[in-house]
Amino acid sequence: MGTRYLNIVTAKQFGLDVAEGNIEGVEPIRRFGHNLAVPATYETVWCHSSLYVYMTTANRLLITSDSAQDGVAGTGTLTLQLSGLDEDYNILTETITMNGVAAVQTKGSFLRLFTSKSITAGTNGINVGNITVTDSAGTITAGYLQAGEGKTLNAFWTTPADKTSVILDATVGEMAQKQTDFALFMRPFGQSWYIGKTLIVKNQTIYELLSMPIKVPAKMDIEVRAKSSGGSGIVMANFSGYYK
Helix, strand or coil: CHHHHHHHHHHHHHHHHHHCCCCCCCEEEEEEEEEEEECCCCEECECCCCCCCCCCCCEEEEEEECCCCCECCCCCEEEEEEEEECCCCCEEEEEEECECCCCEEEEEEECEEEEEEEEEECCCCCCCCCEEEECCCCCCEEEEECCCCCECCECEEECCCCCCEEEEEEEEEECCCCCEEEEEEEECCCCCCEEEEEEEECCCEEEEEEEEEEEECCCCEEEEEEEECCCCEEEEEEEEEEEC
16 A cells, blocks of 8 residues: 555656656646537547547648637637647647638648637637637538637547657546446557557546556557447546656
8 A cells, every 4th residue: 555655646746747847858648528429339529429530631720610709809719729730740839810700720730639729818708609620621620619618628639759648547427327438549650540448437437547557659649439328428538648
């Protein structure tokens, strides 16, 4: 018991040091999302009830809201920051000025989109409408901010080029009183998906500090998926760690 206690303390201190930027070259990973309508087949844990579709080529992304208030002189989100990876799997971040229901296009080309979050807002303090981020053709939804949430919520990640990610812990929860299978799907660069870890949950939230952390090499995609017995499940999931 003493050894386990010391390991937990060490892990907490390491997490604090990474979060505070005290370890040079080590960056935190915090991914979390929800899916409010999980069917009886696997879907990604994110703000849509669907499997997430990954872009296969880098795109200048299109951003629109379904409310005119998310734009210049509006009460909602005025500027939005997008973070992801470029065509070479290097970190790419850009801030755009919203224009309500009219599309705004990024200057940079994204291959992966991790997070889109409201940076400045009008008197409402947060996005008024649902903000959608798509590829340049408008056919792939790369990101989605539900009204009033201010940030995309999605439990997926891709390790940047020349980096290695390590997943230290995970939390999953089910709120519809239905048995739900959670799975961490992993896809090495140029290969197919496979399941790396599973949990079965019903009407509870489970946190797990991984005794054997999960290594995620450069350019590997990972995501949490869930399927609910009987369908119409309500789930959340998150995982955290670091990359270096």
